[in-house]
Amino acid sequence: MAEDILHEVTQSxxxxxxxxxxxxxxxxxxxxxxVVRLISxxxxxxxxxxxxxxxxxxxxxxxxxxxxAHLKIPEIDYQSISYYAAPRTNGPKSLDEVDPELxxxxxxxxxxxxxxxxxxxxxxxxxxxxxxxxxxxxxTLAEKGIIFCSFSDAVEHxxxxxxxxxxxxxxxxxxxxxxxxxAVFSDGSFVxxxxxxxxxMELSTYFRINAVNTGQFERTxxxxxxxxxxxxLEGCTAPSRDENQLHAAIVEIVLMKNAEVKYSTVQNWYPGxxxxxxxxYNFVTKRAICKGxxxxxxxxxxxxxxxxTWKYPSCILQGDNSSAEFYSVAVTNHHQQADxxxxxxxxxxxxRSHILxxxxxxxxxxxxxxGLVRVGAKAENARNFSQCDSLLLSDKCGAHTFPYxxxxxxxxxxxxxxTTSKISEDQIFYCNQRGISTEDAVGxxxxxxxxxxxxxxxxxxxxxxxxxxxxxxxxxxx
Amino acid sequence: xxxxxxxxxxxxxxxxLKGLSLEVRPGEIHAIMGPNGAGKSTLASVLxxxxxxxxxxxxxxxxxxxxxxxxxEERANxxxxxxxxxxxxxxxxxxVNFMRTAINEQRKYRGQDPISATDFLRLMRxxxxxxxxxxxxxxxxxxxxxxxGEKKRNEIFQMAMLDPKLSILDETxxxxxxxxxxxxxxxxxxxxxxxxxxxxxxxxxxxxxxxxPDFVHVLYDGRIVKTGDKNLALELEEKGYxxxxxxxGSI
Numbered sequence: 001m002a003e004d005i006l007h008e009v010t011q012s013x014x015x016x017x018x019x020x021x022x023x024x025x026x027x028x029x030x031x032x033x034x035v036v037r038l039i040s041x042x043x044x045x046x047x048x049x050x051x052x053x054x055x056x057x058x059x060x061x062x063x064x065x066x067x068x069a070h071l072k073i074p075e076i077d078y079q080s081i082s083y084y085a086a087p088r089t090n091g092p093k094s095l096d097e098v099d100p101e102l103x104x105x106x107x108x109x110x111x112x113x114x115x116x117x118x119x120x121x122x123x124x125x126x127x128x129x130x131x132x133x134x135x136x137x138x139x140t141l142a143e144k145g146i147i148f149c150s151f152s153d154a155v156e157h158x159x160x161x162x163x164x165x166x167x168x169x170x171x172x173x174x175x176x177x178x179x180x181x182x183a184v185f186s187d188g189s190f191v192x193x194x195x196x197x198x199x200x201m202e203l204s205t206y207f208r209i210n211a212v213n214t215g216q217f218e219r220t221x222x223x224x225x226x227x228x229x230x231x232x233l234e235g236c237t238a239p240s241r242d243e244n245q246l247h248a249a250i251v252e253i254v255l256m257k258n259a260e261v262k263y264s265t266v267q268n269w270y271p272g273x274x275x276x277x278x279x280x281y282n283f284v285t286k287r288a289i290c291k292g293x294x295x296x297x298x299x300x301x302x303x304x305x306x307x308x309t310w311k312y313p314s315c316i317l318q319g320d321n322s323s324a325e326f327y328s329v330a331v332t333n334h335h336q337q338a339d340x341x342x343x344x345x346x347x348x349x350x351x352r353s354h355i356l357x358x359x360x361x362x363x364x365x366x367x368x369x370x371g372l373v374r375v376g377a378k379a380e381n382a383r384n385f386s387q388c389d390s391l392l393l394s395d396k397c398g399a400h401t402f403p404y405x406x407x408x409x410x411x412x413x414x415x416x417x418x419t420t421s422k423i424s425e426d427q428i429f430y431c432n433q434r435g436i437s438t439e440d441a442v443g444x445x446x447x448x449x450x451x452x453x454x455x456x457x458x459x460x461x462x463x464x465x466x467x468x469x470x471x472x473x474x475x476x477x478x
Numbered sequence: 479x480x481x482x483x484x485x486x487x488x489x490x491x492x493x494x495l496k497g498l499s500l501e502v503r504p505g506e507i508h509a510i511m512g513p514n515g516a517g518k519s520t521l522a523s524v525l526x527x528x529x530x531x532x533x534x535x536x537x538x539x540x541x542x543x544x545x546x547x548x549x550x551e552e553r554a555n556x557x558x559x560x561x562x563x564x565x566x567x568x569x570x571x572x573x574v575n576f577m578r579t580a581i582n583e584q585r586k587y588r589g590q591d592p593i594s595a596t597d598f599l600r601l602m603r604x605x606x607x608x609x610x611x612x613x614x615x616x617x618x619x620x621x622x623x624x625x626x627g628e629k630k631r632n633e634i635f636q637m638a639m640l641d642p643k644l645s646i647l648d649e650t651x652x653x654x655x656x657x658x659x660x661x662x663x664x665x666x667x668x669x670x671x672x673x674x675x676x677x678x679x680x681x682x683x684x685x686x687x688x689x690x691p692d693f694v695h696v697l698y699d700g701r702i703v704k705t706g707d708k709n710l711a712l713e714l715e716e717k718g719y720x721x722x723x724x725x726x727g728s729i
Contacts, residue, residue: 425529427568429528429529429566430562430568431551431576432549432550432554433526433560434554434583434640435555435580435587436579436580436583437551437583444568444575444579445568445571447571448569448571448572448575448619449570450570451570
């Protein structure tokens, strides 16, 4: 009976599934050295950038796709994807020059690019397919010495910073997808917060895949200098298409002494339809390094989209007294698969990490938490606390937890707790008896379950994320 | 207000209610007593639409509407409230959020706008006093970590908030000490009005010292076999249920 109720609650449509009719500059499908050269040429890149790409490409060809994740990944034909697609616009743009159709697209997604209309206190870099469409509030931020621009702009205008920090956290050969990204990445965002500056507004990048048969390969690099602070948000959507789309991104964060970075993601790539057809393959490498002492990084993610998610936002705690947090809500419904978690690598003394993972599985989906806590020999007094909870909404879905611990210092304290629960028929009926419909009851219960994580999101995002959880699970109670 | 005619209901294919009839008019308090397994809690579940029970025969009308046609939340929004025998815990959902959602659902059902924050807080304060509820409890998650007595008090608090036309108290006295019992009963009495009604389901006469019924019904083997005034409850307390069983058996 409870199963019947649960089944009723998840049949809503993906509301960002529209496509934008816009002239697109798209290169033919396939991948070889010439394609890498073509991408670099299209972006007018300097030679060092091309060399970097070619090196990555050669390394990638020798690498194999990782197979250890608890995922069934259909074979991906890397020669059937186009590696560059750009809406036809002319270079760096004032708003008047941006195609109205593009503005319209981002308006529809709730991301107005007109600064006077923009969400107060949030600067946006809007990326469609392979290029950045518009970065807002650039000038306001520049007054404080903050650099916030597209990655391409940064390669052109801040080559020293890019050369110094790119791949310093995620090496080119870190993994198969990182190597692929390094070879063909098209755009993304670059952030530099100078010494002693608290970024006065939330920075955000909004990623949108539009073109057919393309992959999106963006990279983000955030450098927070000594005593600085920034909160960064990332949102993602894609049209509903029958074929799968590939998204392989890299995010690198570097934190100097006393710096603090909060990185929040609401990932809502197209998850595919109810029968598991279509959807984005989301293979992402995100890593931060707390280089300086007392630095602090916090990853918060709400993962509701993508057909397949492979993602482990991680942290290397190098500086003494540095700390890291990982807060995650991952929802899978229908045929979605997620293998997500984090890695906390404790190297410095008195380093602390906290992991809170909340998985929610519905339909016939599979949801895995995978986490590694490693304490190095010199990490005196390292502390970790991990909590992994799973909530099951159907009896055909799967929830799995794969915690790994490697402790090489006897003063370290590493703790792990895990729970699994179901929404009970009694809970639903109790809500019903108070006048609350089953659908709203599931939303209420799921949001209650995820509350500790949602509370970590910036206000505007938290409200969106709550709605998103509810929509994702509509028709899933079962 | 409520008219039940010849109600039959099953759970897992087993018939529990076997032709139950009952009429409740506005302003009345009805007590339903009976031995274990007679079908008392089943009656509460069936009236509120619990999905585990199947009605096989009979009619229930509530203010002229066919109650059995309505979904559980519609019945609630029509003004039927159940004080659960075993209130359910909902981790992470604050009482405040839960109550506001419930009140707004009810208002939506009645074509009213959502309640303002000020009005809601005023209502909360007022009703908390009525059941002597601690602020601490309303700040916690729904029933999570509440003691047995706190859970029951929380049920009456919700009843006060939602202001139902018909309240069904399912063994609200079980697990209560005498002080909690008095507080709960006081709450119920204060909420009594000429236009609402209460069905009190209980094992023991004890609660009826505080909530004085207009009618006492004995439920046995899925039917109401005897109806009297409050003195019937005293008689049951004194003599037990065996004599009723014998009476029924001899018919």
